Amino acid sequence: MEEGFDVGARLRQLRQERQLSQRELAKRAQVTNSTISLIEQNSVSPSVSSLKKILDALPVSITAFFAGEEPSHxxxxxxxxxxxxxxxxxxxxxxxxxxxxxxxxxxxxxxxxxxxxxxxxxxxxxxxxxxxxxxxxxxxxxxxxxxxxxxxxxxxxxxxxxxxxxxxxxxxxxxxxxxxxxxxxxxxxxxxxxxxxxxx
The missing domain is CATH 2.60.120.10 (Jelly Rolls)
Structure with a gap:
């Protein structure tokens, strides 16, 4: 990951913006509740396929997850x-x-x-x-x-x-x-x- 990029905080922010509990997101993404919790605490670093599965359940693209706002030009x-x-x-x-x-x-x-x-x-x-x-x-x-x-x-x-x-x-x-x-x-x-x- 990019140095200084807080994967856990970013996932928690996106989940809360969509008013989803960790349990609900886990259910949608077909992963265990503890997976979401551990990622949000930055206790584990998810594989690309695991992160993609979770982001698809939001849905948020991997690009949007990491890139932030688009420039105008x-x-x-x-x-x-x-x-x-x-x-x-x-x-x-x-x-x-x-x-x-x-x-x-x-x-x-x-x-x-x-x-x-x-x-x-x-x-x-x-x-x-x-x-x-x-x-x-x-x-x-x-x-x-x-x-x-x-x-x-x-x-x-x-x-x-x-x-x-x-x-x-x-x-x-x-x-x-x-x-x-x-x-x-x-x-x-x-x-x-x-x-x-x-x-x-």
């Missing part, structure tokens, strides 16, 4: 430190132009340290996504098919298929990816996979 260039971190504290997903109004795609600079995983819950969302591995190795599962990709290898698939990213190697993996429409980081119609109580 979009700009064409972004320095490395200006990318918005939407990862889970272990893996890093830095989103380009997070606050840009009416953004039609998401471009991510992704870093997976050894052992990093997008979560046991498979991700599913509208759109298509693709990327190129810049360095290291990544194991990607798409609809039951598994491949380990190395630097220079690439992927492209329908994001509605259940998918997962995992670094099973011993070096960091770096990927540059894009998805359109930006349904993963901006909410939208999300296909839920019906796993109740699963926590990433």
């Amino acid at each position: 979009p700009r064409p260039f972004y320095r490395a430190e200006e990318l918005t971190e939407i990862g889970d504290g272990v893996l890093s997903w830095r989103l380009v132009a997070a606050r840009r109004p009416d953004r039609r795609m998401s471009v991510l600079h992704e870093r997976y340290p050894p052992g990093a995983d997008s979560g046991e819950d498979m991700l599913e969302h509208d759109g298509e996504e693709g990327g190129v591995v810049i360095s290291g190795h990544i194991e990607i599962t798409v609809n039951g098919e598994v491949a380990v990709l190395s630097a220079g290898d690439a992927y492209y698939f329908d994001s509605r298929l259940p998918h997962r990213f995992r670094n099973a190697g011993d070096t960091e993996c770096v990927i540059v990816s894009a998805n359109t429409p930006p349904s993963f980081s901006d909410g939208g119609e999300v296909l839920h996979h019906g796993q109740s109580g699963a926590e990433g």
